[in-house]
Amino acid sequence: MRQLTVQLEERSYPILIGSGLLAEAPQFFEQYGLTKKSPLLIITDENVAPKYLAGLEQTLRAADYTVVSAVVPSGETSKSLSVYQDMMTVAIEGKLDRSSAIIALGGGVVGDLAGFVAATYMRGIKFVQVPTTILAHDSSVGGKVAVNHPLAKNMIGAFHQPELVLYDVDTLQSLPPRDVSAGLSEMLKHGLIRDEAFAHWCEEHAEELLGLDPEALGYGLERGCGIKAEIVSRDERENGERALLNLGHTIGHAIEAIAGYGEFLHGEAISIGMAGSALLGEKLGAPAGLYDDTVRMLRSLRLPVTMPKHLDTDALMDAMMHDKKFREGHMVFIIPDRIGAARIVKDVPVSAVRDVIELLKEGAE
Amino acid sequence: MRQLTVQLEERSYPILIGSGLLAEAPQFFEQYGLTKKSPLLIITDENVAPKYLAGLEQTLRAADYTVVSAVVPSGETSKSLSVYQDMMTVAIEGKLDRSSAIIALGGGVVGDLAGFVAATYMRGIKFVQVPTTILAHDSSVGGKVAVNHPLAKNMIGAFHQPELVLYDVDTLQSLPPRDVSAGLSEMLKHGLIRDEAFAHWCEEHAEELLGLDPEALGYGLERGCGIKAEIVSRDERENGERALLNLGHTIGHAIEAIAGYGEFLHGEAISIGMAGSALLGEKLGAPAGLYDDTVRMLRSLRLPVTMPKHLDTDALMDAMMHDKKFREGHMVFIIPDRIGAARIVKDVPVSAVRDVIELLKEGAE
Ligand SMILES: NC(=O)c1ccc[n+]([C@@H]2O[C@H](COP(=O)([O-])OP(=O)(O)OC[C@H]3O[C@@H](n4cnc5c(N)ncnc54)[C@H](O)[C@@H]3O)[C@@H](O)[C@H]2O)c1
Ligand SMILES: NC(=O)c1ccc[n+]([C@@H]2O[C@H](COP(=O)([O-])OP(=O)(O)OC[C@H]3O[C@@H](n4cnc5c(N)ncnc54)[C@H](O)[C@@H]3O)[C@@H](O)[C@H]2O)c1
Ligand SMILES: [Zn+2]
Ligand SMILES: [Zn+2]
Numbered sequence: 001m002r003q004l005t006v007q008l009e010e011r012s013y014p015i016l017i018g019s020g021l022l023a024e025a026p027q028f029f030e031q032y033g034l035t036k037k038s039p040l041l042i043i044t045d046e047n048v049a050p051k052y053l054a055g056l057e058q059t060l061r062a063a064d065y066t067v068v069s070a071v072v073p074s075g076e077t078s079k080s081l082s083v084y085q086d087m088m089t090v091a092i093e094g095k096l097d098r099s100s101a102i103i104a105l106g107g108g109v110v111g112d113l114a115g116f117v118a119a120t121y122m123r124g125i126k127f128v129q130v131p132t133t134i135l136a137h138d139s140s141v142g143g144k145v146a147v148n149h150p151l152a153k154n155m156i157g158a159f160h161q162p163e164l165v166l167y168d169v170d171t172l173q174s175l176p177p178r179d180v181s182a183g184l185s186e187m188l189k190h191g192l193i194r195d196e197a198f199a200h201w202c203e204e205h206a207e208e209l210l211g212l213d214p215e216a217l218g219y220g221l222e223r224g225c226g227i228k229a230e231i232v233s234r235d236e237r238e239n240g241e242r243a244l245l246n247l248g249h250t251i252g253h254a255i256e257a258i259a260g261y262g263e264f265l266h267g268e269a270i271s272i273g274m275a276g277s278a279l280l281g282e283k284l285g286a287p288a289g290l291y292d293d294t295v296r297m298l299r300s301l302r303l304p305v306t307m308p309k310h311l312d313t314d315a316l317m318d319a320m321m322h323d324k325k326f327r328e329g330h331m332v333f334i335i336p337d338r339i340g341a342a343r344i345v346k347d348v349p350v351s352a353v354r355d356v357i358e359l360l361k362e363g364a365e
Numbered sequence: 366m367r368q369l370t371v372q373l374e375e376r377s378y379p380i381l382i383g384s385g386l387l388a389e390a391p392q393f394f395e396q397y398g399l400t401k402k403s404p405l406l407i408i409t410d411e412n413v414a415p416k417y418l419a420g421l422e423q424t425l426r427a428a429d430y431t432v433v434s435a436v437v438p439s440g441e442t443s444k445s446l447s448v449y450q451d452m453m454t455v456a457i458e459g460k461l462d463r464s465s466a467i468i469a470l471g472g473g474v475v476g477d478l479a480g481f482v483a484a485t486y487m488r489g490i491k492f493v494q495v496p497t498t499i500l501a502h503d504s505s506v507g508g509k510v511a512v513n514h515p516l517a518k519n520m521i522g523a524f525h526q527p528e529l530v531l532y533d534v535d536t537l538q539s540l541p542p543r544d545v546s547a548g549l550s551e552m553l554k555h556g557l558i559r560d561e562a563f564a565h566w567c568e569e570h571a572e573e574l575l576g577l578d579p580e581a582l583g584y585g586l587e588r589g590c591g592i593k594a595e596i597v598s599r600d601e602r603e604n605g606e607r608a609l610l611n612l613g614h615t616i617g618h619a620i621e622a623i624a625g626y627g628e629f630l631h632g633e634a635i636s637i638g639m640a641g642s643a644l645l646g647e648k649l650g651a652p653a654g655l656y657d658d659t660v661r662m663l664r665s666l667r668l669p670v671t672m673p674k675h676l677d678t679d680a681l682m683d684a685m686m687h688d689k690k691f692r693e694g695h696m697v698f699i700i701p702d703r704i705g706a707a708r709i710v711k712d713v714p715v716s717a718v719r720d721v722i723e724l725l726k727e728g729a730e
Contacts, residue, residue, distance in 0.1 A: 081450050085514075092516045095686075120485070125510065143543045144488065149450075157488045158523065201476045321460070 002222045006141060007233040011161045015141060015225050017218060021129070021168040022056055026063030034101045034126065037095050039066040043114035044085060044105040045074040048132050051174055056130075057107060060348050061203040069095030072113065076261040078149045079113050083155065087117045088260035101126035101163065107179070108139030108266065112154070115145030119160035129162045132171040134183025135267050137153075137221045138190075140165045142232040142245075147259065152319070153253045159237060169217055177210070177302075182267025184209055184301040187220050189274060191226040192294065194246050196340025198223050199297060206300040247334040248273030251357070258311050264304075271303035272360060279356045280348065281336045293339055307360040316357055317350070367587045371506060372598040376526045380506060380590050382583060385495045386533040387421055387495070391428030397529040399466045399491065404431040404459050408452060408479035409470040410439040413497050416539055421470060421495075433459030437478065441626040442691030444478050444512045446521065451526025452482045466491035468529065472544070473504030473631065477519070484525035494527045497536040499548025499622070499631050503555075505530045507597040507607075513626065517684070518618045524602060530590075533584055542575070542667075547632025549574055549666040552585050553593040553637065557659065558609050563588050564662060571665040608709050612699040614637030619684035621675050629669075636668035637725060644721045645713065646701045660706055672725040681722055682715070 012067065034040065040060065044053050049071045060067050070090045072078040104114035111129050118127035120285075129140035146157025167198065177182070184202065187209075187279060191199030199225075208216035228245065235242040252273030255264055264272075269357035278286075278294035295305045320331070333348040366383035399405065409418050414436045425432050434489065435455045437443040456467075464679055468490060469479035476494050483492035489676075494505035511522025531574065540548075552574075553576040555565030566588075567574065573581035593610065617638030625725065642661035643651075660670045685696070698713040 047578060082448060085446050088514050089516065094513060094521060120521050120523055122520060123511065123524055146488065149453050151454065155457060155487065156453055156485050158485055164616055272562055 002218060004222065004226055006161070006229040006230055008161060008236055013145075013162055013164055013273055014164040015167065015229065017167040017169060017221050017225070019168070019170050019214065021166050022052065022061060022171070025056060025059055026065065028164060028166055028276075029060070029065070029128065030063075031102075032128075034128070034163065035099050036064050036066075038097050038099040038101075039068050040101055041094055041096055042067060042069045042103040042105050043072065043110055043117065044069065045072050045078065045107075045110050046076045048106045048110070052132065052171060054108060056103075062271055066095070072110070074109070076109060076148070076256070076266070078109055081147055081149075081234075083113065084117060084147050087113065088121060091117065091121050091296055096121065096125065098122050098125060101128060103128050103130055104140075105130045105132065107133035107136050111136055111139050112144075112146050112157075115143075115160055115162070116147055116157055119145055119158035124160065126163050127160070129165045131165065131167050133175060133179055134172060134221070135179070135186055136222045137167070137183070138186040140167070141225050141228045142242075143236070153257055153261070167221065169214060169221070170297060172217060173212055175212070178265060179270075180210060180212065181302045181310055182265040184220075185267035185271045185274075185298070185303050185364060187224040188297060189245075189247055189270065190224045191292060192274065192297075192336060192339060193247050193342045194231070194336075194340065195223070196228050198227070199339050203297045203300045210302065235343070240344075241330070244288065244334055244342050247336070247342050248277050249361075250320055250333060251276045253315075254316045255307065255311065257319045258315045260307070268304050271298050272305060274298065275305040276356045276360050277334060277338055277342075280333060280352060283352050283356070284335055284345065284348070286335075286337050290336060290338060294336070297339075306362070307357065309361050310360075313354065315356050317354060320353070367583060369587065369591055369594055371526070371594040373526060373601055374608040376407050376508075378527055378529055380530040382532040382534060382586050382590070383532070384535050384579065385530055387417065387536070388424060389521070390421060390424055390495070390531060393529060394425070394430070394466075394493065395428075397492070397493075398430055399430075400464050401429050401431070403462050403464040403466075404433050405466050405468055406459055406461055407432060407434045407468040407470050408475055408482065409434065410437050410443065410475050412439045413471045413475070417470060417497065417536060421468075426589075433461070437475070439474070441474055441513070441621070441631070445476055446512055446514075447498065448478065449482060449512050452478065455488060456482065456486050461486065461490065463490060464489050466493060468493050468495055469505075470495045470497065472496065472498035472501050476501055476504050477511050477522075478723065480508075480525055480527070481512055481522055484510050484523040486497060489525065491528050494530045496530065496532050498540060498544055499537060499582075499586070500544070502532070502548070502589045503551040503593060505532070506590050506593045510603070518622055518626070532586065533713065534579060534586070537582060538577055540577070543630060544631075545575060545577065545617050546667045547630040549585075549723065550632035550636045550639075550663070550668050553571065553666060554610075554612055554635065555589045555660060557598070557611050557639065557662075557701060557704060558707045559592050559705065560588070561703075564594070564704050568662045568665045575667065604730055605709075608697070609699055609707050612649055612701070612707050613642050615685055615698060616641045616725075618683075619681045620672065620676065622684045623680045624673070632663075633669050634648060636663050637670060637672055639663065640670040641725050642699060642707075643701055643723045645698060645717060648721070649700055649710065649713070651700075651702050659701070662704075671727070672722065674726045676726075678719065678722050682719060685718070
């Protein structure tokens with residue numbers, strides 16, 4: 001088992017990564033403070049439920065936990081206020097109290113939704129992330145939880161750190177190939193921001209990662225979580241440095257919103273966004289070759305790097321204006337200087353962004 | 366002007382109480398860190414808007430603030446997820462960003478709703494309480510913000526402290542008599558919990574308070590806010606002592622839920638609840654006379670002390686089980702020992718509570 005800690009003083013918590021961890025859930029839950037006197041609520045989705053829900057319920061009940069479960073539709077559309085309200089109803093009817101905890105069993109959608117339920121049920125109760133996607137190595141760490149507003153993604157949310165991240169890598173074996181690639185997009189992102197060697201490692205081990213080789217996966221997740229944890233520890237509330245983790249996300253979120261949530265996977269959308277950021281980087285003075293290197297790395301993980309032509313540029317620009325990285329009238333972007341180093345640029349000209357959107361459409365079907 | 370501070374380290378904030386403060390809002394907003402570069406959103410209700418909204422908007426715009434406003438229906442029904450979502454839409458369309466602030470101009474309903482919007486818009490932005498009811502001397506202090514779930518009150522919420530409480534007592538002159546009494550219910554509550562002399566002062570000055578005498582009102586609000594601020598400073602997240610502020614609220618919330626939100630004013634419902642707590646206190650060994658004294662004080666403020674017979678006891682008991690003061694299987698109640706002293710009792714027998722509900726119905730129409 002690999003173990004990391006997210007250092008946040010009294011809110012510090014461990015990330016446990018390994019094989020067979022689901023079967024040991026009760027002992028970890030107990031060790032990290034989940035009482036057996038109050039019911040637990042497991043929130044999961046309809047793809048994950050048939051594979052892992054009954055097993056986890058049984059394991060927990062056998063250890064004397066009281067368990068209630070809720071299964072939401074799979075995909076981004078479950079990150080809505082209406083599903084959120086349904087979860088509140090389940091929590092109340094399941095008699096969860098202030099000592100209860102919510103267990104997010106699934107990918108980033110379930111993690112973000114369940115985390116926001118936990119952040120706001122009775123003004124905040126405990127929760128545990130049990131990630132079942134590669135992408136969730138990113139979403140399960142750092143305490144950002146949210147649902148979407150029809151006008152903009154992740155607009156409604158909170159900072160709420162889990163008690164524990166319990167990452168059973170065996171669950172990843174059932175992931176569809178598209179979701180494998182989408183998850184590797186955030187893994188590579190961590191390298192692109194902060195660790196050149198790791199970015200190259202991702203490219204060099206692309207085939208093992210895509211083939212879900214346990215050894216490669218274990219190392220990749222550990223290093224990905226590690227970079228994220230390090231940044232979050234220094235800037236929990238995103239007053240500065242943490243914004244680097246949004247590399248590719250301003251364009252990516254706009255693509256998700258305009259194409260319609262669910263059309264692109266989050267990891268695919270930010271892959272296109274990272275290609276766009278590299279183009280912006282070159283426009284703002286980064287050495288030529290940055291875009292080519294970035295695109296080659298993304299392609300090695302079978303990720304898209306161009307934007308469908310039918311996405312309306314004005315609509316995309318508009319969606320970016322709604323994005324939360326638009327602060328006090330300036331357009332903020334995360335721009336790479338080279339592979340492994342990015343910085344926050346506070347006043348990127350809107351015209352440069354528009355040019356990049358057009359360039360991203362070239363070569364697309 | 367009277368000034369208090371809620372001591373919460375880096376989240377400390379002032380409560381300013383006085384006449385004519387609305388006209389000086391811009392200088393206070395600036396002093397306490399609200400930037401003019403990002404739009405403000407004023408949330409208010411349809412009773413308060415015609416009286417005070419245009420004036421506040423003009424004052425703020427004259428001082429170069431950008432202002433967006435939203436007017437919600439008056440009353441408890443606006444503390445719902447559907448109105449909450451509407452407010453999010455207004456905030457996004459009004460281009461509020463992470464440096465924006467939300468201004469709650471109104472009573473406890475507007476304060477709780479606007480505060481929860483501020484707590485969760487873009488994962489949390491600043492907000493200012495501008496209370497316009499007497500009751501809001503309680504709700505505007507301490508950072509508890511929430512909306513209701515159809516199954517239980519205040520079930521969905523957060524802790525989110527304001528930057529500032531700006532209490533212009535002139536606005537209270539337009540309050541309907543029923544809301545005056547309801548607000549004085551929470552004022553007396555602060556005395557009943559912690560300050561015998563203040564409880565007697567409320568009774569002795571009942572006529573001045575009911576008549577909205579500025580001097581009496583100023584002192585009563587200052588002392589009420591002061592007791593609340595003191596308790597909140599020591600226990601922001603309600604891990605202990607802060608629960609004392611729930612005197613009368615377990616029964617009160619059940620009455621509000623079962624009678625239908627809006628049927629009883631919050632202050633009226635907790636008045637009945639405080640009479641019930643005094644009865645429970647006597648049952649659990651407090652000196653006889655506690656109930657009579659409590660009821661006399663409540664009546665002096667023209668508050669109800671009995672429960673309508675048509676409210677179903679089983680339904681009330683059930684609602685109490687959903688209440689958040691029901692923790693780890695025990696029924697928790699705040700019980701007065703005498704006027705001016707209350708304590709948290711963790712395992713009140715359910716049968717005693719049921720008896721009290723029946724007693725509260727005697728003498729009612
Ligand atoms: N909170 C954060 O810091 C953060 C960071 C990055 C991404 N996110 C969010 O994460 C979400 C995307 O996460 P995701 O890609 O994990 O999406 P997801 O949760 O929708 O999972 C992807 C798909 O895989 C399925 N699935 C999950 N686990 C499976 C398994 N073990 N076997 C088979 N199928 C499985 C799901 O049902 C879904 O169809 C987005 O909403 C994004 O905004 C949040
Ligand atoms: N957050 C907390 O700590 C806390 C504490 C106590 C109560 N509360 C909440 O506060 C709410 C009750 O507050 P409230 O009694 O102020 O209710 P409210 O906001 O509904 O106001 C009462 C009525 O007075 C009207 N009104 C407000 N100001 C007025 C004015 N100046 N002139 C004329 N009319 C005016 C309103 O439109 C409303 O009809 C409840 O939802 C309760 O749960 C919260
Ligand atoms: Zn992401
Ligand atoms: Zn109250």
